[in-house]
Amino acid sequence: MEKDVAVIGVGQSNFVRGYEGSIRELAFEAFREAMKDAGITQKEVDASIFCSAPEYDKQRSPAGVLAEYLGLIPQPTCYVESVCSSSSTGVKMGYSMIKAGLHDIVVVLGFQKMSEITSAESQERMGRGADIQWEAPFGTMMPAYYALYAQAYMEKHGLTHDDMMSVRLKSSTYGATNDRAVYRKSLTPADFDPNNPNTKLPNPVAWPLRQGDCCANADGSSCIILANAKKAKTFSKKPVWILGIGAASEAVNMASRPDFAKGLSVGYAAAAQAYKMAGITTKDLKVAEVHDCFTIAEIMAYEGLGFAPMGEGKQLIREKATYKNGKIPVNVDGGLLSKGHPIGATGGSQIRTIVLQLRGEAGPMQVAGEPDIGLVHNVGGVGLYGNVTIFGR
Amino acid sequence: MGFEKFGRKSFTAVTKTAKFVDFLAEGKVEGTVCKDCGAKFFPPRADCAKCFSKDMTWFEMPKKGKLETFTTAYYAPFGFEADPPYTMGVVDFGDGLKLFARIAKAIKPEDLKAGMDVTIKPLKYEDDQLSFEISKA
Numbered sequence: 001m002e003k004d005v006a007v008i009g010v011g012q013s014n015f016v017r018g019y020e021g022s023i024r025e026l027a028f029e030a031f032r033e034a035m036k037d038a039g040i041t042q043k044e045v046d047a048s049i050f051c052s053a054p055e056y057d058k059q060r061s062p063a064g065v066l067a068e069y070l071g072l073i074p075q076p077t078c079y080v081e082s083v084c085s086s087s088s089t090g091v092k093m094g095y096s097m098i099k100a101g102l103h104d105i106v107v108v109l110g111f112q113k114m115s116e117i118t119s120a121e122s123q124e125r126m127g128r129g130a131d132i133q134w135e136a137p138f139g140t141m142m143p144a145y146y147a148l149y150a151q152a153y154m155e156k157h158g159l160t161h162d163d164m165m166s167v168r169l170k171s172s173t174y175g176a177t178n179d180r181a182v183y184r185k186s187l188t189p190a191d192f193d194p195n196n197p198n199t200k201l202p203n204p205v206a207w208p209l210r211q212g213d214c215c216a217n218a219d220g221s222s223c224i225i226l227a228n229a230k231k232a233k234t235f236s237k238k239p240v241w242i243l244g245i246g247a248a249s250e251a252v253n254m255a256s257r258p259d260f261a262k263g264l265s266v267g268y269a270a271a272a273q274a275y276k277m278a279g280i281t282t283k284d285l286k287v288a289e290v291h292d293c294f295t296i297a298e299i300m301a302y303e304g305l306g307f308a309p310m311g312e313g314k315q316l317i318r319e320k321a322t323y324k325n326g327k328i329p330v331n332v333d334g335g336l337l338s339k340g341h342p343i344g345a346t347g348g349s350q351i352r353t354i355v356l357q358l359r360g361e362a363g364p365m366q367v368a369g370e371p372d373i374g375l376v377h378n379v380g381g382v383g384l385y386g387n388v389t390i391f392g393r
Numbered sequence: 394m395g396f397e398k399f400g401r402k403s404f405t406a407v408t409k410t411a412k413f414v415d416f417l418a419e420g421k422v423e424g425t426v427c428k429d430c431g432a433k434f435f436p437p438r439a440d441c442a443k444c445f446s447k448d449m450t451w452f453e454m455p456k457k458g459k460l461e462t463f464t465t466a467y468y469a470p471f472g473f474e475a476d477p478p479y480t481m482g483v484v485d486f487g488d489g490l491k492l493f494a495r496i497a498k499a500i501k502p503e504d505l506k507a508g509m510d511v512t513i514k515p516l517k518y519e520d521d522q523l524s525f526e527i528s529k530a
Contacts, residue, residue: 120471127470128404134436137400137524138481138495139466139473147464148483155507207465207502254483254493255435260462 005098006232006239007391008105009038009225010352015182015340018115019219023059024069026221027111030348031070034107034223040235042071045225046103049094050079051086051110052344055125058116072107081344084293085380086110087222088347088387092245094226104231110349111221112342122217130382131252143214143294145254145382147206150296152260154208157311161208164295165192166317168201168212168337171292174324175338177364180349182218182340213295218340222348224355238359243373244278244390246270250383261311264297266379266386267304274375274388275306282306285328285390286371287357289350291379292335301377302330305388329367332357347378351389358393400524402472409439416451417523420515423451424490435490454492457530458484460511461491465502482527484511497528 011033013019019026027050035041048070050063059065067077082089087110094106114122126141153159172187187201192212194202201212232239248269251257258265275281282305290301302313307321307328316322322330333339333353336346354374356362373392379385395411397403416423424435429446435454440447463482480496482505492513496505510530517523 124471127472131436132404133396133408135493136404136470137402138493139401139469139476139479140481141466141468141470143468144464144466144481147466148462148481151464152462152507204465204467206467209464253436255491257483257491260483 003241004229005095006227006229006236006241007224007351007355008227008232008236008239009034009040009223010355011037011223012180012345012349012352013221014180015218015220015342015349017182017218017340019113023057023062023111023113023116024066026113026219027066027109028069030111030221030223030345031107031109034225038225038235040105040225044235045072045075045105045107047075047097048072048077048107048109049090050077051081051090051108052112053083053086054081055128056112056114056116056343066109066111070109082385083380084291084341084343085347085378085385085387086344087224088351088376088378088389089247089385091224091226091347091351091389092247092387095242095245098226098228105225105227108224108226108348109221110345110347112344113219114217114342115219134253141206142382143206143209146294146296147209148254149260149263149300150208150294153263153296153300156261157314159299159314161210163299163314163317164213165189167292167295167298170317170323171331171335171337174332174365175334178334178339181334181338182216183334183338209294209296215293215336215341218342220340220342220345220349222345222352224348224351240355240358240391240393242389243280243392244274244276246273246277246388248273248386252381252384263300263303263310264379264383264386266383267301267377270386270388271305271377274390278390278392280373280390282328284373285375286369286373287329287332287354287367288375288377289333289335289353290330290377292331292337293341293379295337297379298331298335305375305377324367332365332367347376347387350376350378351391354391358391398521398523401476401518401522410437412451413437414523417515417525422454422513422515422525424454425449426452433490435492454513455486455490456512458486458492458511458513460505460507460509460527461485462507463496463505480505484513484527494524495526497526500529
């Protein structure tokens with residue numbers, strides 16, 4: 001495994017519902033933290049990459065505006081988009097620029113102010129989340145798409161609603177310890193009881209998915225600062241290296257998808273590439289962040305990443321193998337389900353968590369045993385895009 | 394023009410595959426097939442992804458398929474607010490042909506099962522929008 005490109009700084013805003021500021025101010029929160037973490041000034045930054053899902057932005061071409069506010073002009077800047085996986089795609093682009101020798105230090109900033117638009121505008125955009133020519137005319141939304149996978153998977157592999165609830169309960173256990181998360185309440189099975197008048201979590205959204213199976217919109221930003229080996233050694237006492245990168249895409253239209261009971265193909269494809277590049281296997285991993293936009297997505301991710309054979313992901317949550325003291329701790333920062341999902345910022349937030357884990361600086365979320373290798377699994381759309389990135393000390 | 398007639402609500406007015414809507418009006422659900430290499434596509438395409446040909450023609454989708462998966466939506470996006478709950482699903486016809494659509498209201502969601510035999514029927518809404526739905530075989 002090569003150690004050519006490192007993360008030398010990480011930052012993240014609080015993830016909130018309704019950020020009290022503009023997108024440039026939101027972006028600055030993650031940027032400030034990452035720059036202080038790296039111990040550099042704007043003079044050392046050679047280029048910046050901004051990542052978001054543009055349908056939520058009022059600002060056209062945000063890269064220039066944000067680069068100016070962050071003090072990153074006249075350096076080159078650009079914008080990268082792959083919906084929910086935008087910022088891990090941005091990190092892949094930054095890695096490539098550094099590896100090609102174009103730049104020494106690159107800032108990758110993911111942001112999303114989903115409350116930038118009204119809830120009616122948001123509803124209108126949600127209807128155009130996938131193929132607008134052939135599928136949106138039926139009235140599709142994200143939860144319904146993941147529900148198609150959940151239905152097929154549950155029927156084929158015996159996954160239960162209680163299993164999916166267990167994913168959310170795990171998430172909430174760790175979300176309660178993450179000071180950047182939107183939802184910090186530790187949940188119990190009573191919160192999923194349809195006879196409990198004090199909870200909305202059992203309510204169907206797109207059956208078989210309930211409200212408690214779905215992550216929520218949020219506003220937030222994340223920032224990852226990448227450097228080549230020379231600069232990493234100059235500026236960082238604890239560089240965290242990018243050891244492997246995998247990325248894949250899949251047909252947007254459900255009519256062109258392979259077997260729904262097999263989960264998302266991009267998870268498998270991106271993982272295989274990343275493991276190969278890093279020269280490791282799943283057994284070498286000590287901690288992972290996976291894209292749990294819905295509870296079913298976390299179960300499918302276990303299998304795509306090789307933590308369990310196809311159809312057996314449920315065993316990991318039943319045996320608590322993905323808890324902090326389990327075989328492979330997953331989403332011990334609360335995941336998307338507890339942190340909230342500010343689309344363009346999510347990948348960077350996952351990467352920040354893994355970097356802090358590998359540096360031993362994750363505070364109450366820290367996995368024991370000084371983890372040395374961690375993985376980030378970040379999916380865009382309904383498995384439309386998939387990125388797997390492996391990090392090591 | 395013409396494609397704005399497709400579905401409960403269309404987001405696309407102009408496409409080279411707009412004839413799809415004319416077929417719906419005739420009671421037929423059609424995909425496209427490449428005249429040069431024979432590759433079949435649904436949803437329809439104006440260009441062959443296999444051999445790059447633009448010489449495409451139409452074929453009628455099979456009548457019999459198996460329901461692969463389904464979901465009942467309790468919330469709808471803007472423009473569809475009057476519809477929930479509604480059920481949608483994917484039908485597998487074999488030979489790599491699948492289709493996504495709503496499932497007829499006449500079928501209760503609790504009676505749906507993966508693998509069950511289903512068919513496809515064209516559909517006209519009260520506002521003259523044209524679509525198709527999955528119904529009992």
